[in-house]
Amino acid sequence: VDRSSTDELITSNPVELDRGIQNCRRCPLWRDATQGVCGQGPREARLMIVGEQPGDHEDLAGQPFVGPAGQVFDAALTEAGVHRAEIYLTNAVKHFKHEPRGKRRLHRTPNAGEVQACRWWLDQERNLVKPRLIVAMGATAGLAVLGRKPSILAERGEVIETPDGARVLLTLHPSYVLRLPDVEERRRARAILVDDLRIARTEAE
Numbered sequence: 001v002d003r004s005s006t007d008e009l010i011t012s013n014p015v016e017l018d019r020g021i022q023n024c025r026r027c028p029l030w031r032d033a034t035q036g037v038c039g040q041g042p043r044e045a046r047l048m049i050v051g052e053q054p055g056d057h058e059d060l061a062g063q064p065f066v067g068p069a070g071q072v073f074d075a076a077l078t079e080a081g082v083h084r085a086e087i088y089l090t091n092a093v094k095h096f097k098h099e100p101r102g103k104r105r106l107h108r109t110p111n112a113g114e115v116q117a118c119r120w121w122l123d124q125e126r127n128l129v130k131p132r133l134i135v136a137m138g139a140t141a142g143l144a145v146l147g148r149k150p151s152i153l154a155e156r157g158e159v160i161e162t163p164d165g166a167r168v169l170l171t172l173h174p175s176y177v178l179r180l181p182d183v184e185e186r187r188r189a190r191a192i193l194v195d196d197l198r199i200a201r202t203e204a205e
C-alpha cells in the first residue's frame with residue numbers, strides 16, 4: 001500500500017519508513033534520483049545529525065554521507081569522539097537534486113518547497129528516534145529543523161531550544177568545509193565542525 005500521500009503519522013517501523021520514502025511523490029525530486037536515501041542509525045540514538053540531501057555517491061549507494069562529504073564528516077566525528085554507529089544520521093531532503101553537466105551530475109540546492117515537502121519524512125524520523133539533540137549541518141538542514149533559515153556562522157555551536165520542545169545545534173556542513181579554497185580557512189572551518197560535534201556529544205548525553 002502506498003501510504004506516502006496520507007496525512008497520519010504512518011509508522012514506528014523503520015522498514016516502513018524506508019518504503020514510504022521510496023514511494024514518495026510529495027515533490028518531483030524522485031524523478032531524477034536513483035532512489036530515496038532514508039536516515040540510518042539506531043532508534044535509541046540520543047543524537048540525530050541532519051545533512052542537506054544525498055549527493056551523487058549517496059544516491060547510488062542508498063546511504064547517507066558515504067561520498068567525499070561523508071569522509072570529511074566521518075573524520076570530524078571520530079575526532080570529536082562520536083561513534084557513527086550510535087547516531088541517527090539523515091538528510092533534510094531524501095532525494096538527490098542535480099543537473100547534468102557533461103557526464104557528471106551536479107548538486108543543486110533544494111528549494112524551500114522541497115524542504116517543506118520532505119519535512120514530512122524528517123518529522124517521521126524525529127518521531128521515531130526522539131533524540132535528545134538534533135545537529136543541523138548547514139542552512140538547509142537548519143531550515144528543515146527550525147522552520148526558518150538560520151545564519152549558521154552567527155548561531156552555530158549553541159543549543160537552541162525550539163517552541164516544540166526540541167534541542168537543536170547548528171554547525172557547518174562538511175561540504176562547505178570541503179569547498180573552501182584556502183587551506184588555512186579550510187583547517188579553521190574543519191576545527192569548528194569538530195568543536196561543535198564535541199559540544200553535541202556532551203549535550204546529547
Ligand code: URA
Binds near residue numbers: 055067
Ligand atoms: N551531503 C549531505 O548533506 N548529505 C549526504 O548524505 C551527503 C552529502
